[in-house]
Amino acid sequence: xxxxxxxxxxxxxxxxxxxxxxxxxxxxxxxxxxxxxxxxxxxxxxxxxxxxxxxxxxxxxxxxxxxxxxxxxxxxxxxxxxxxxxxxxxxxxxxxxxxxxxxxxxxxxxxxxxxxx
Amino acid sequence: xxxxxxxxxxxxxxxxxxxxxxxxxxxxxxxxxxxxxxxxxxxxxxxxxxxxxxxxxxxxxxxxxxxxxxxxxxxxxxxxxxxxxxxxxxxxxxxxxxxxxxxxx
Numbered sequence: 607x608x609x610x611x612x613x614x615x616x617x618x619x620x621x622x623x624x625x626x627x628x629x630x631x632x633x634x635x636x637x638x639x640x641x642x643x644x645x646x647x648x649x650x651x652x653x654x655x656x657x658x659x660x661x662x663x664x665x666x667x668x669x670x671x672x673x674x675x676x677x678x679x680x681x682x683x684x685x686x687x688x689x690x691x692x693x694x695x696x697x698x699x700x701x702x703x704x705x706x707x708x709x710x711x712x713x714x715x716x717x718x719x720x721x722x723x
Numbered sequence: 724x725x726x727x728x729x730x731x732x733x734x735x736x737x738x739x740x741x742x743x744x745x746x747x748x749x750x751x752x753x754x755x756x757x758x759x760x761x762x763x764x765x766x767x768x769x770x771x772x773x774x775x776x777x778x779x780x781x782x783x784x785x786x787x788x789x790x791x792x793x794x795x796x797x798x799x800x801x802x803x804x805x806x807x808x809x810x811x812x813x814x815x816x817x818x819x820x821x822x823x824x825x826x827x828x
Contacts, residue, residue: 610766639816648810648818649767697766711757714766
């Protein structure tokens with residue numbers, strides 16, 4: 607079990623640039639989640655996938671943000687035209703679906719820390 | 724909007740029980756309550772979950788009120804290594820703001 611892996615772990619970029627983060631979930635997990643966390647705050651839900659279908663998106667996910675999970679395995683989160691307010695830790699998690707509203711235990715990766723200068 | 728609230732910080736003496744509360748008044752009837760903890764900016768780690776009944780595992784106990792609007796995570800014999808931020812997820816994939824637990828010798 608290699609766990610949830612995220613890449614890159616750290617990214618420093620200039621305002622206005624595009625960045626992309628990758629998440630590889632635990633192999634048998636059918637659900638994948640993206641969260642954002644700023645210092646001193648709890649993780650904020652962004653979006654989640656069940657297999658390749660994006661089932662829910664938070665209002666936090668502006669049109670500069672796009673997430674994909676093309677084959678139901680790994681996922682990417684792209685931020686276009688980054689702003690300083692996008693600086694945060696981006697966390698990915700995966701789970702094995704239980705009931706329709708039981709997410710199952712979320713297994714988190716170590717996160718990708720974004721700094722926008 | 725879904726709302727999950729937790730006290731920002733708590734102290735506990737080593738060896739004593741730590742009781743961490745969470746309010747999740749908007750939780751739906753078939754949504755589980757989950758608790759996670761986070762250490763040193765690592766990703767959150769699962770502790771325990773429950774629906775209606777109280778639950779216990781090797782890490783902690785979870786007490787859920789009958790109306791399911793609140794719950795309490797109990798660490799029965801807190802150790803210094805339990806110092807961390809504890810998050811409650813009370814439905815809709817929404818985390819609370821977390822309680823920073825400091826276990827003191």
